[in-house]
Amino acid sequence: MSPIELERLMITIESSQQVHRRSQYFLWSQGVLQSFLPHDLLIFGHGEYGGPGFHCEVLARANTLDDRALHGEIDHLVELMVDNWQNSGHVPRLYSANDGEGGGGAIGEALCRLGLGHALAHGAKEFSGNSSGFFVFLRMPEAPGRRHAYFAEMLMPYLHTTLHRMLISEKGSPENRVRQNLKLSIREAQVISLVRDGKTNQQIGQVLELSPLTVKNHVQNILRKLDVANRAQAVAKAVKARLIGEQPGS
Template identity: 65%
Template sequence: MTDHPFMDSLVTLTAVDLERLLITIESSQQVHLRHQYFLWSQGVLQSFLPHEALIVGHGEYGTPAFRYEVLGRTQLAGDRMPGSDFDKLVGLALDSWQHGGHLPKAFAGGSNGSATCPVGQLLKRFSIGHAMAHGTREFNGDSSGFFVFLNMPEAPGRRHVYFAQMLMPYLHTTLHRMLTQEKSAPELPVRFNTRLSGREGQVISLVRDGMTNQQIAEKLELSPLTIKNHIQNILRKLEVSNRAQAVAKAVKARLISDQPGT
């Protein structure tokens, strides 16, 4: 805990939280392609909104133009829930969020699920766990954005609501930057011959997972200065200027896996 933590009436942020938040926001600016969005949402974003799968929706709410897809580290939703039930889950979550004043909406799964909540009933039925929905009310049509975090490790609380509200502008703008990029310039395969050392591979994999330099140093039992030097070498080898670009390029070149925790 810092001596002078940043506070609002509900949530206190430590120095580590602030460093992670800065990394999350800065790295969002480097997301232009689908695999980068996946890495961002399943990497650094997990520090504040941990989840196994993320529903990403856009298009006019409540019309056939609304579309969604699921990003996740596992085939959680697809394995457990038929398509028609999944469509129902998304529709019910969207309706609940809209009728709840467009505020982050928490849904308890498992034994904590409400017997009267249709979303909670579906989550419990398919053992998907806790969930939270939030989106943008300021944008209509194709500019909309709706997100449902699935299988959160604990029932969403004040801290999760706080970060869902704080990070929604970045979730939304990053999504539409990716969609715009896909329309204008399809992603091309990477031809890349550079190799990373075993230690550099470990370091960039932990960067992908959203760890700070201090956390990586503790994980690998190295000094923070050594980690900083490794990252500088990685940036130089990959010919990029920041951590987010390094992760994206390393994944595209198959130097590291796109799966967090591997």
């Protein structure tokens, strides 16, 4: 690996230690991890492989998989991938979006039909039952190759450990709990107030005389502090916690 890749790897490993919530897992997967395994959709599964207790969840940049029927197809696709992974010696499985057009089997056909693009699937072979972990990276910008498989193997311990830390932390905790000591800086409060008003990063930058990149960094910090996955959830939680007021006229 290059010096830059080594630095990114260290950032990915170190930042994984801060993940305790689903939204934090999403932000972590959308961060430096993208340098090694770029994707738009991430599916993680846990439970006994091939058993009725195996459960899949989707992390996506947008709500593109709201349809229940589509979720059913996704579950079936992951079942096929788990079976393929187990029968192939528990090594990372690489799938091209073009496989469906060339008769690449049920998995390739499903990826093509569902518009899920290139994909990579890998799991933690050393663990089973409630301790298992299976990960599918979907809509990758290019067909995955040996280098992607190498990084999947290298990062699997951190993907798996971070997943189960999150699951244990969330167990028995109410959803969207507002921490009593939650605080935003003055600048962050200004930024989220403008997000509430529907302004883009560029527009916020013009109002506050900041660069769009600086605004983006503030927004990412706000998402982490509020433990949410997107701007809409951040606004809702900031209003609920009385960190900002409701939009005028609402």
